[in-house]
Amino acid sequence: xxxxxxxxxxxxxxxxxxxxxxxxxxxxxxxxxxxxxxxxxxxxxxxxxxxxxxxxxxxxxxxxxxxxxxxxxxxxxxxxxxxxxxxxxxxxxxxxxxxxxxxxxxxxxxxxxxxxxxxxxxxxxxxxxxxxxxxxxxxxxxxxxxxxxxxxxxxxxxxxxxxxxxxxxxxxxxxxxxxxxxxxxxxxxxxxxxxxxxxxxxxxxxxxxxxxxxxxxxxxxxxxxxxxxxxxxxxxxxxxxxxxxxxxxxxxxxxxxxxxxxxxxxxxxxxxxxxxxxxxxxxxxxxxxxxxxxxxxxxxxxxxxxxxxxxxxxxxxxxxxxxxxxxxxxxxxxxxxxxxxxxxxxxxxxxxxxxxxxxxxxxxxxxxxxxxxxxxxxxxxxxxxxxx
Amino acid sequence: xxxxxxxxxxxxxxxxxxxxxxxxxxxxxxxxxxxxxxxxxxxxxxxxxxxxxxxxxxxxxxxxxxxxxxxxxxxxxxxxxxxxxxxxxxxxxxxxxxxxxxxxxxxxxxxxxxxxxxxxxxxxxxxxxxxxxxxxxxxxxxxxxxxxxxxxxxxxxxxxxxxxxxxxxxxxxxxxxxxxxxxxxxxxxxxxxxxxxxxxxxxxxxxxxxxxxxxxxxxxxxxxxxxxxxxxxxxxxxxxxxxxxxxxxxxxxxxxxxxxxxxxxxxxxxxxxxxxxxxxxxxxxxxxxxxxxxxxxxxxxxxxxxxxxxxxxxxxxxxxxxxxxxxxxxxxxxxxxxxxxxxxxxxxxxxxxxxxxxxxxxxxxxxxxxxxxxxxxxxxxxxxxxxxxxxxxxxxx
Numbered sequence: 146x147x148x149x150x151x152x153x154x155x156x157x158x159x160x161x162x163x164x165x166x167x168x169x170x171x172x173x174x175x176x177x178x179x180x181x182x183x184x185x186x187x188x189x190x191x192x193x194x195x196x197x198x199x200x201x202x203x204x205x206x207x208x209x210x211x212x213x214x215x216x217x218x219x220x221x222x223x224x225x226x227x228x229x230x231x232x233x234x235x236x237x238x239x240x241x242x243x244x245x246x247x248x249x250x251x252x253x254x255x256x257x258x259x260x261x262x263x264x265x266x267x268x269x270x271x272x273x274x275x276x277x278x279x280x281x282x283x284x285x286x287x288x289x290x291x292x293x294x295x296x297x298x299x300x301x302x303x304x305x306x307x308x309x310x311x312x313x314x315x316x317x318x319x320x321x322x323x324x325x326x327x328x329x330x331x332x333x334x335x336x337x338x339x340x341x342x343x344x345x346x347x348x349x350x351x352x353x354x355x356x357x358x359x360x361x362x363x364x365x366x367x368x369x370x371x372x373x374x375x376x377x378x379x380x381x382x383x384x385x386x387x388x389x390x391x392x393x394x395x396x397x398x399x400x401x402x403x404x405x406x407x408x409x410x411x412x413x414x415x416x417x418x419x420x421x422x423x424x425x426x427x428x429x430x431x432x433x434x435x436x437x438x439x440x441x442x443x444x445x446x447x448x449x450x451x452x453x454x455x456x457x458x459x460x461x462x463x464x465x466x467x468x469x470x471x472x473x474x475x476x477x478x479x480x481x482x483x484x485x486x487x488x489x490x491x492x493x494x495x496x497x498x499x500x501x502x503x504x505x506x507x508x509x510x511x512x513x514x515x516x517x518x519x520x521x522x523x524x525x526x527x528x529x530x531x532x533x
Numbered sequence: 534x535x536x537x538x539x540x541x542x543x544x545x546x547x548x549x550x551x552x553x554x555x556x557x558x559x560x561x562x563x564x565x566x567x568x569x570x571x572x573x574x575x576x577x578x579x580x581x582x583x584x585x586x587x588x589x590x591x592x593x594x595x596x597x598x599x600x601x602x603x604x605x606x607x608x609x610x611x612x613x614x615x616x617x618x619x620x621x622x623x624x625x626x627x628x629x630x631x632x633x634x635x636x637x638x639x640x641x642x643x644x645x646x647x648x649x650x651x652x653x654x655x656x657x658x659x660x661x662x663x664x665x666x667x668x669x670x671x672x673x674x675x676x677x678x679x680x681x682x683x684x685x686x687x688x689x690x691x692x693x694x695x696x697x698x699x700x701x702x703x704x705x706x707x708x709x710x711x712x713x714x715x716x717x718x719x720x721x722x723x724x725x726x727x728x729x730x731x732x733x734x735x736x737x738x739x740x741x742x743x744x745x746x747x748x749x750x751x752x753x754x755x756x757x758x759x760x761x762x763x764x765x766x767x768x769x770x771x772x773x774x775x776x777x778x779x780x781x782x783x784x785x786x787x788x789x790x791x792x793x794x795x796x797x798x799x800x801x802x803x804x805x806x807x808x809x810x811x812x813x814x815x816x817x818x819x820x821x822x823x824x825x826x827x828x829x830x831x832x833x834x835x836x837x838x839x840x841x842x843x844x845x846x847x848x849x850x851x852x853x854x855x856x857x858x859x860x861x862x863x864x865x866x867x868x869x870x871x872x873x874x875x876x877x878x879x880x881x882x883x884x885x886x887x888x889x890x891x892x893x894x895x896x897x898x899x900x901x902x903x904x905x906x907x908x909x910x911x912x913x914x915x916x917x918x919x920x921x922x923x924x925x926x927x928x929x930x
Binding site for chain 1: 557560561564565568574575578579581582583653654655656657660666667669670671672673674675678679682683686687868869871872874875882886890896897900903904907908911912
């Protein structure tokens with residue numbers, strides 16, 4: 146049948162509608178909110194049961210949390226009497242006056258009160274450094290890296306530890322505590338683990354057997370044992386290994402332990418990145434006559450580190466959570482200050498512990514969730530950048 | 534034939550210090566020298582310190598009497614006669630017990646949550662991802678302390694224990710259930726149980742061979758349940774229930790008899806399972822998402838229902854992706870069980886690097902033994918997982 150015959154047929158037979166009817170609206174039960182609920186929550190009998198069970202569970206958990214943290218909570222008071230069921234004659238939730246009173250202790254530990262401005266300045270300097278590095282359109286980001294990895298550590302040490310010559314009295318590290326110590330331990334771990342981790346990763350992929358052997362030995366050893374044993378080693382064995390006159394203070398021992406541990410994990414993350422770089426990049430660099438150091442510094446590492454940023458941030462999240470373990474070797478980080486405060490007779494009630502833990506949980510949740518959002522955003526940004 | 538003869542051009546003369554091979558040897562010698570120097574320095578310093586502090590060295594303490602009590606022990610232990618060596622085995626067994634149970638619980642919960650995150654049910658997937666995001670971002674130590682101090686230690690005291698029929702007690706000292714004690718005649722039940730296991734394994738292999746040859750499937754699950762559970766139960770009834778339960782007796786100051794689950798153990802088990810499950814859920818989700826959508830669609834187009842599709846098509850393929858990261862999560866769980874020290878569960882670290890280290894002062898030996906144990910566990914586990922991984926790996930044509 147040719148085209149002309151077909152057209153002829155249509156024009157002669159008029160039972161074919163030549164004008165469109167307006168489309169009928171979809172059934173109300175299939176669209177909008179009702180349709181969405183039917184499709185996503187109530188599609189099959191099993192699904193309905195599941196939805197109801199999970200809904201009840203969710204309501205119960207959220208209600209309990211709300212009840213404890215807000216509705217039943219005690220907001221004012223001077224001591225434990227305020228948070229006791231026997232004096233309040235009702236169910237008692239979180240004991241917030243305990244947190245208000247102990248907040249400075251949770252943040253600064255036993256850092257002398259007249260010197261606490263130094264800690265505040267440190268927090269501000271650190272925040273500036275972090276913002277400088279993370280904000281993509283910040284001016285002079287190269288300078289930011291120099292600031293964060295070189296200037297900041299020196300300035301912070303002088304500021305926090307003290308330097309008698311310029312009029313800052315020395316504050317012994319035993320007095321440090323709370324959020325300050327958590328942040329210091331995490332920051333030192335972050336700042337130290339990246340360079341050492343890169344060196345170890347390069348060492349593990351080196352062609353020199355001795356270098357490869359020692360790097361692999363270190364990485365596998367540290368990754369094979371729990372952090373707590375590394376911390377025990379740092380705290381009880383490190384003083385044995387150095388001459389008596391250099392006995393490191395307790396915080397420094399913990400920092401060494403954390404830094405070594407984080408470096409081994411960082412090394413594996415960086416190594417994964419190095420392995421993802423195609424061989425052609427190495428060969429290209431060699432072909433234009435670059436030696437090992439410039440090849441790594443200019444060609445391989447920038448690409449390898451760029452694709453590993455999400456994994457590096459994930460390692461940092463793990464490190465940030467792991468800083469709590471210094472509690473066990475007697476360093477007063479945030480968790481340890483809460484452990485001390487919750488059994489203080491002035492405030493000890495059945496709800497004090499849970500209140501303290503809730504505060505700590507919120508602190509860690511905010512920081513770690515923030516970091517993981519950053520990692521995910523970076524991952525998305527890099528994926529977009531790789532699409533051509 | 535050297536390159537000189539082929540090209541007729543002599544290679545440029547390189548000064549010795551620029552020759553890559555010479556350089557490499559120098560670098561390696563330097564590194565080895567530095568490490569030898571550090572190890573030597575550390576050793577001499579340590580010997581010096583230990584001599585000055587009059588601390589013995591060597592492993593002689595292993596056979597000395599320990600003289601402390603351990604709250605939970607799988608093998609007989611008494612503070613007056615048992616040695617540090619026995620304390621070591623008690624700690625190791627406790628670590629392995631909590632790790633093994635934790636792995637089972639975390640795997641079940643992790644798979645449930647991981648699959649729920651991919652559920653088409655919006656509410657279920659949201660709740661599952663809320664669980665993962667919350668649990669992953671709170672330090673394990675904090676969670677353990679919460680379970681221990683916030684939940685289990687906040688239970689009522691002994692006098693006001695929750696109890697069911699004076700047989701099950703729950704208070705802040707632990708959880709007590711009746712202990713089944715076998716009477717003569719119970720041996721038959723045990724015998725039938727063992728026979729049931731052997732028979733069900735044999736049935737499994739027979740069913741698999743038949744399925745390979747004829748394509749017919751046998752109800753393996755039901756037959757196994759029948760052989761392993763129903764049959765011994767029938768024998769138990771036939772033998773006149775030769776078993777009696779010894780209920781825990783609540784006294785004024787403690788509860789005696791029955792099986793006791795100490796709160797330290799329960800807190801550690803909950804904490805580890807819940808924490809690791811969040812990570813396993815992520816591993817499972819990534820594994821299932823790695824199976825191409827076409828596989829499930831092909832199964833649906835063959836008329837296979839969603840349940841069997843997941844069980845027979847998707848999960849077996851996802852397992853290949855899941856197993857390597859899953860095994861590293863298991864290792865993390867085993868290593869994390871060392872946090873027991875914070876809540877006083879007598880695991881290896883708590884007994885050894887805690888009590889034994891304090892009593893003997895022999896830091897080097899004690900820490901070395903503990904680390905060696907964890908290293909061995911890590912190596913053995915990753916070895917087994919690699920073996921399993923090889924069996925599961927894709928066999929290319």
